[in-house]
Amino acid sequence: MNALDIDSEMNLVNNEIELVLKSKDEKMQEILDWVVSTKGKQLRPKMMLWTYHYQDIKVDDQILKYAAAIEIVHIASLVHDDVIDDGKVRRGKESVQSKYGKKMAVYAGDYMIFSLFESLYSIADENYSFIIESLNDVCYGELSQNANLYNLDISKDEYIKNIYGKTAVAFEVACKAGAVGAKLKAEEISAFSNYGKNFGILFQVRDDLLDLQNNSSEKTGFIDFAEGIYTLPIIIVANNAEAKETLRLLSNDLKNGESTLKQTQKNLINVLCKYEWKKVFFNIVDEYYEDAKKSLCYLQECDTVTYFKNILDKIKKDIYEYTEGITNM
Amino acid sequence: MNALDIDSEMNLVNNEIELVLKSKDEKMQEILDWVVSTKGKQLRPKMMLWTYHYQDIKVDDQILKYAAAIEIVHIASLVHDDVIDDGKVRRGKESVQSKYGKKMAVYAGDYMIFSLFESLYSIADENYSFIIESLNDVCYGELSQNANLYNLDISKDEYIKNIYGKTAVAFEVACKAGAVGAKLKAEEISAFSNYGKNFGILFQVRDDLLDLQNNSSEKTGFIDFAEGIYTLPIIIVANNAEAKETLRLLSNDLKNGESTLKQTQKNLINVLCKYEWKKVFFNIVDEYYEDAKKSLCYLQECDTVTYFKNILDKIKKDIYEYTEGITNM
Numbered sequence: 001m002n003a004l005d006i007d008s009e010m011n012l013v014n015n016e017i018e019l020v021l022k023s024k025d026e027k028m029q030e031i032l033d034w035v036v037s038t039k040g041k042q043l044r045p046k047m048m049l050w051t052y053h054y055q056d057i058k059v060d061d062q063i064l065k066y067a068a069a070i071e072i073v074h075i076a077s078l079v080h081d082d083v084i085d086d087g088k089v090r091r092g093k094e095s096v097q098s099k100y101g102k103k104m105a106v107y108a109g110d111y112m113i114f115s116l117f118e119s120l121y122s123i124a125d126e127n128y129s130f131i132i133e134s135l136n137d138v139c140y141g142e143l144s145q146n147a148n149l150y151n152l153d154i155s156k157d158e159y160i161k162n163i164y165g166k167t168a169v170a171f172e173v174a175c176k177a178g179a180v181g182a183k184l185k186a187e188e189i190s191a192f193s194n195y196g197k198n199f200g201i202l203f204q205v206r207d208d209l210l211d212l213q214n215n216s217s218e219k220t221g222f223i224d225f226a227e228g229i230y231t232l233p234i235i236i237v238a239n240n241a242e243a244k245e246t247l248r249l250l251s252n253d254l255k256n257g258e259s260t261l262k263q264t265q266k267n268l269i270n271v272l273c274k275y276e277w278k279k280v281f282f283n284i285v286d287e288y289y290e291d292a293k294k295s296l297c298y299l300q301e302c303d304t305v306t307y308f309k310n311i312l313d314k315i316k317k318d319i320y321e322y323t324e325g326i327t328n329m
Numbered sequence: 330m331n332a333l334d335i336d337s338e339m340n341l342v343n344n345e346i347e348l349v350l351k352s353k354d355e356k357m358q359e360i361l362d363w364v365v366s367t368k369g370k371q372l373r374p375k376m377m378l379w380t381y382h383y384q385d386i387k388v389d390d391q392i393l394k395y396a397a398a399i400e401i402v403h404i405a406s407l408v409h410d411d412v413i414d415d416g417k418v419r420r421g422k423e424s425v426q427s428k429y430g431k432k433m434a435v436y437a438g439d440y441m442i443f444s445l446f447e448s449l450y451s452i453a454d455e456n457y458s459f460i461i462e463s464l465n466d467v468c469y470g471e472l473s474q475n476a477n478l479y480n481l482d483i484s485k486d487e488y489i490k491n492i493y494g495k496t497a498v499a500f501e502v503a504c505k506a507g508a509v510g511a512k513l514k515a516e517e518i519s520a521f522s523n524y525g526k527n528f529g530i531l532f533q534v535r536d537d538l539l540d541l542q543n544n545s546s547e548k549t550g551f552i553d554f555a556e557g558i559y560t561l562p563i564i565i566v567a568n569n570a571e572a573k574e575t576l577r578l579l580s581n582d583l584k585n586g587e588s589t590l591k592q593t594q595k596n597l598i599n600v601l602c603k604y605e606w607k608k609v610f611f612n613i614v615d616e617y618y619e620d621a622k623k624s625l626c627y628l629q630e631c632d633t634v635t636y637f638k639n640i641l642d643k644i645k646k647d648i649y650e651y652t653e654g655i656t657n658m
Contacts, residue, residue, distance in 0.1 A: 027476060083412075084436075103475065104472075106413055107413075107471060114464040117446050118462055120450070121449070124453030129447075129450055132443075135442060146356075161364060170413060184644070258429050
């Protein structure tokens with residue numbers, strides 16, 4: 001199994017996604033087509049397929065349906081997230097809520113969830129029930145983050161718990177589903193799941209850095225701090241009482257309109273630099289990187305493991321580079 | 330099986346609903362408790378149980394789970410409807426979106442849907458797959474209504490199609506599920522389904538009248554016309570070209586702020602009276618009433634059939650009374 005084979009299987013997954021996201025209502029179909037027409041990196045189903053092909057077996061209908069399902073849950077949650085955050089742009093295109101209105105965006109998200117259930121119900125298999133059970137964890141991550149808005153006392157562990165639910169659980173489930181589908185041994189399933197979880201955490205840590213940097217093409221940038229979502233760099237620095245006070249003032253000034261977003265971003269980065277967050281940050285990143293890598297050691301060398309090593313190294317490299325790029329402004 | 334037995338089984342259904350709507354997140358649990366604390370009439374699960382007990386069999390876990398599921402879908406859709414319509418009051422209490430914010434209301438609806446699916450996935454049974462397949466019809470009804478806003482050319486058949494998806498399909502599914510669960514004969518299943526469908530249509534027709542009357546305790550009243558949702562009385566009258574023109578003017582004046590809601594309501598009712606809608610209206614109501622009643626004729630006399638006859642007669646009586654109460658203002 002090589003990258004080209006996975007790409008051709010991803011075409012089958014995308015066919016399945018289109019098959020599931022059908023509606024007899026013209027307007028709804030237009031929205032579904034709009035959402036599906038711009039694909040993201042589709043990492044979750046891709047990682048599921050790579051895990052599945054750890055063994056030399058052929059892809060079957062069931063695994064394709066689950067791979068499609070995990071991507072559809074992701075897409076539906078983005079559509080509802082944009083309703084909640086009033087997001088105008090998604091994957092470089094106008095968001096559903098902006099283009100078709102909030103009403104249609106709420107229905108479209110619901111419709112996608114119902115459609116994927118219909119698809120999964122027809123092949124329900126208790127071995128896969130963990131996928132369904134994980135769906136509420138995804139909600140839980142957002143809720144838990146929500147409960148900690150503007151909380152400078154949030155601990156690193158609470159932050160990790162939030163991003164686990166918000167992001168990492170989906171990667172964990174994707175890897176586990178591939179492993180379960182391929183009927184791997186219990187310790188292999190657990191190794192892949194653990195890899196997925198740690199990879200997912202680093203994935204979100206990188207995403208959070210991009211927001212801080214404000215050069216992401218996905219978002220308009222520097223949204224998290226303004227919305228009271230304090231990410232790892234800030235949590236590290238807030239460990240210092242003096243720095244915490246400064247951060248609180250920055251946040252208040254922004255809320256009260258006494259400082260612009262641009263000015264706040266500059267000041268924030270200066271605070272981060274002053275209190276030397278990078279060493280602690282790299283230690284935490286290394287911890288999750290090593291944990292993910294250790295999981296791969298339980299597995300035999302093969303294309304799947306090479307792929308997982310490569311994307312893990314890439315994400316670590318990105319995090320290091322983005323971090324180094326954050327300097328006094 | 331009598332009404333008291335059904336009530337005690339409804340307690341089991343409500344226990345099941347509470348069991349499904351559990352969250353480890355405190356805030357989410359508070360919202361779920363808030364939603365569940367005020368029960369509506371719970372007609373859908375109740376009708377499912379009555380149908381199930383057409384035969385002398387004991388209730389089992391499966392039927393209780395499906396009865397809970399059909400009520401949860403209903404509750405979740407109300408929570409999302411309030412997000413869409415900015416509804417402040419639901420069942421005489423503050424709505425979720427008003428009390429906890431739109432963000433939490435979107436998540437809460439999603440959470441309920443995921444939770445019920447988790448519950449159903451564990452007992453997936455292809456005999457019940459029609460329930461899952463019907464979920465998108467519920468969405469479709471709302472969409473179809475949405476596509477016909479401010480459309481005075483909408484036909485009676487299109488109106489019926491809309492309210493079928495929006496309301497009647499849930500009653501049809503509830504009755505069918507009870508019949509399938511009790512392993513009734515094909516023609517009995519079809520009789521109960523058909524009863525549910527026709528009952529559901531009359532249920533929505535009555536609800537629409539209440540909105541016109543503006544004495545509903547559920548809603549603030551007279552919302553439909555203002556939002557461009559034209560219900561059966563209006564569709565009947567709009568069949569007359571002159572009346573249609575008057576209705577168009579009424580609608581425009583309201584939209585432009587040239588007439589108040591109160592004044593529009595008064596004028597609208599005068600238009601309805603002038604063009605003698607009641608006879609046509611009663612004919613249509615009678616048609617669905619007779620269709621529902623005919624279904625019951627295929628079935629043996631028993632407590633279930635008596636119950637269904639009674640609620641059908643009650644709804645027809647309500648419709649007639651409410652209609653007679655609509656007179657020149």
